[in-house]
Amino acid sequence: MEETNFYQEYEVFSKKSVKAPIQHQFSLLAPNEEMALSMALENFMRREDVLDVWVVKRENIRRMTSEERTNWTKRLDNKDYRKTKGYGYLRQKWKEKEQGMLDEKEIMSWKEVKKK
Amino acid sequence: MYNYLEYGSSDAPRNHEDPEQYDRFMARIEAGEKIEADDWMPDDYRQGLIKLISMHGISEIMGALPEKEWVPKAPTLKRKLGIMAKVQDEMGHGQLLLRVAEDLMKPYGKTRKDLIENLLSGDLKFHNVFHMPTKTWADAGMVGWLVDGAAIISQTNMLDASYGPYQRALQRICQEEVFHAQHGEAIIMALAEGSDHQREILQESLNRWWPSLLMFFGPASADTTGSSKQDIMIKYKIRKSNNEELRQAFLDKYLPRVFSLGLTVPDETVHYDEEQGQWVYQQPDWDEFKQIIKNKGPRSKERLRLRQIAYENNSWVRQALSKEVVGS
Numbered sequence: 001m002e003e004t005n006f007y008q009e010y011e012v013f014s015k016k017s018v019k020a021p022i023q024h025q026f027s028l029l030a031p032n033e034e035m036a037l038s039m040a041l042e043n044f045m046r047r048e049d050v051l052d053v054w055v056v057k058r059e060n061i062r063r064m065t066s067e068e069r070t071n072w073t074k075r076l077d078n079k080d081y082r083k084t085k086g087y088g089y090l091r092q093k094w095k096e097k098e099q100g101m102l103d104e105k106e107i108m109s110w111k112e113v114k115k116k
Numbered sequence: 117m118y119n120y121l122e123y124g125s126s127d128a129p130r131n132h133e134d135p136e137q138y139d140r141f142m143a144r145i146e147a148g149e150k151i152e153a154d155d156w157m158p159d160d161y162r163q164g165l166i167k168l169i170s171m172h173g174i175s176e177i178m179g180a181l182p183e184k185e186w187v188p189k190a191p192t193l194k195r196k197l198g199i200m201a202k203v204q205d206e207m208g209h210g211q212l213l214l215r216v217a218e219d220l221m222k223p224y225g226k227t228r229k230d231l232i233e234n235l236l237s238g239d240l241k242f243h244n245v246f247h248m249p250t251k252t253w254a255d256a257g258m259v260g261w262l263v264d265g266a267a268i269i270s271q272t273n274m275l276d277a278s279y280g281p282y283q284r285a286l287q288r289i290c291q292e293e294v295f296h297a298q299h300g301e302a303i304i305m306a307l308a309e310g311s312d313h314q315r316e317i318l319q320e321s322l323n324r325w326w327p328s329l330l331m332f333f334g335p336a337s338a339d340t341t342g343s344s345k346q347d348i349m350i351k352y353k354i355r356k357s358n359n360e361e362l363r364q365a366f367l368d369k370y371l372p373r374v375f376s377l378g379l380t381v382p383d384e385t386v387h388y389d390e391e392q393g394q395w396v397y398q399q400p401d402w403d404e405f406k407q408i409i410k411n412k413g414p415r416s417k418e419r420l421r422l423r424q425i426a427y428e429n430n431s432w433v434r435q436a437l438s439k440e441v442v443g444s
Contacts, residue, residue, distance in 0.1 A: 006438050007228060026285070027215050029228060031437040043208045046201070066155045 009058040010036040012044055015051050027058065133158055145353050150280035153219040161352050164345050165279055166220050168354070173213030174235050175243035179259075180206035181422050182246065182415070186256045198299045199256060205292045212285045219281065236424050238411050245328050247413025254307055254314075254321035260300020262325060262370060266332040268293050269366045270355075278353040308377040315378075322374070323382045327400040329366075335402055336360040367395040 007029035015022045025044045030036035036055040045053065064072065080086035084104060091101040100106070137156050144151065151157055184203045190196040218228055234240035245263050250256070271290050277283040307314040334346070336359055349355045357365070371388075374381065383398045407413065411420065 006434055026212055026288075027219075028211060029215065029218070031434070035437060039211075042204070043211055046204065046208070066152065069152075 006031055008032070008036075010040070010055045011058050011061060012036075012040040013054040013056065014040075014044065014048070015053075016049055017051060022052070022054065028055075030055075033057070145278040148276075149278075150283060151278055152280050153222075160348060161279075162220055162223075164348050164352065165282065165354070166217055167345065168349065169213055169220070169282055170217040170231055170234075171241055171243070173210050173217055174231065174240055175246060176206045176210035176213060178235075178242040178246045178419055178423065180210065181426075182250060182419060183256070183259065186250075186253070189253065190256070191253060195303065198302070202260065202296050202299055205296065209285075209289045209292070212288065213282075216279075216281045216285055232423075232427060236420060236427070238420075241409055241411075242419075244331050244405060244408045244413065246419060247408045247411070247416045248325070248328050249415050251324070252317045252321060253303070254317040255325070257300050257303030257307060257318070258321045258325050260296055261304045262300070262322075262329055263332070264293060264296045264300055265370055266329055266366050268297060269362050269369070270333065273357050273362060274355050276353070277355070282354075304377070308379070319379055322379055326381050326383065327404075330363065330397065330400040331402075331405045331408075333363040333366070334359040335405070336363075364394050367397070371395065 008031065009027055010030055010033070011027050012025040013022045014025055025040070028036060028039050028043055030039050033055055037053065040053050040055050091103075094101050138158055141151070141155075141157060141161075151161075180203050183199070183206065187196060187200050187203065190199050214228060214231060217231065218226075221227070221230070231240060235242070245259075245266075250259070268290065271286055271293065275283065275286055275290060277286065304318065307318040338346075346355070346358050350358065371381070371386070386395065386397045388394070389396050408416070411417070
């Protein structure tokens with residue numbers, strides 16, 4: 001292989017804990033994926049807590065183009081109907097009926113139910 | 117780190133730029149948005165960043181090479197581990213930064229190979245401090261404390277840089293530099309509180325490094341070396357302050373510490389002028405600086421030779437690794 005084609009671009013992702021989402025770290029150049037993984041550990045995980053590391057060849061990622069990003073972020077308003085914010089008036093309604101609002105905080109706390 | 121740019125002239129032809137695109141670009145950076153590698157950017161922004169970041173990246177590596185020479189000579193196992201970790205960080209910083217530069221160079225069809233070859237041919241410069249010799253273990257401390265201290269001043273000034281990939285690389289780099297600074301301080305503190313001989317080598321080291329530390333930030337104006345890109349980098353919100361402001365910030369932060377250790381600097385005129393609100397100091401020899409950055413410094417040739425030997429000796433590794441790994 002020509003030395004000019006030697007390096008491939010890889011994007012590096014890692015996961016800090018079981019609860020953490022996978023996080024993009026940075027990119028690196030490596031001749032193959034084994035080297036990419038080994039270099040990812042050397043370059044990005046020298047001190048960090050880490051449970052898992054992914055390397056993905058950049059050419060295999062279909063990311064947004066610059067134009068797509070611009071257009072996408074432009075339409076990210078007026079989405080209240082998709083969010084709890086659009087239903088916030090219910091809090092007052094339930095209050096009138098002497099009931100609490102089952103909001104995100106409340107619902108996410110329902111991990112345990114009473115043992116019968 | 118190494119944000120001083122010695123050549124300001126643009127060597128690539130400027131594309132015909134659409135004023136509307138330019139205005140949109142300026143509005144984005146004025147609004148604090150980050151520019152990404154595939155976003156439209158003016159040519160002088162791209163070229164300024166390539167020069168800045170390739171020099172920054174290659175300087176990390178050129179700095180790590182002489183620094184690693186101290187690993188076998190470190191006085192204790194703890195110091196050996198500390199300096200080894202620092203050398204590894206510097207190589208890591210070099211790799212991060214070269215990636216940022218490479219993505220910017222892509223439209224010109226240039227790759228890492230071009231960067232290394234440009235370094236060896238003298239077209240790509242490395243920072244003036246890495247052209248200087250080191251003599252004693254005190255130098256290892258001085259590099260960690262004051263050279264990295266100066267680097268921290270320049271790099272933190274760019275933590276809000278308008279170019280996203282560089283800005284993100286700098287967050288990581290600056291966090292690790294905090295460790296480097298404290299590693300340097302630990303060496304300095306031990307020597308400063310040590311024997312007469314230890315204090316002597318520390319003072320002698322500072323005396324030698326003083327001019328290089330003043331030169332670190334580059335001359336105050338382009339008049340000294342003919343050109344400078346500091347203004348354009350400020351306009352494009354890559355850095356916030358000019359060379360002299362950064363040098364003053366360095367003196368503000370570090371000179372009181374230098375004096376508190378009972379050390380002196382080899383300039384009897386150094387003092388803080390309350391009226392001007394700045395440090396007054398004797399200018400270093402800027403003609404010498406011009407020679408240094410043309411790779412005519414005391415150790416320029418040796419450092420480049422070291423890099424060249426590494427590049428040639430390791431070419432078989434690149435060849436061997438370029439084959440696909442055989443599955444087990």
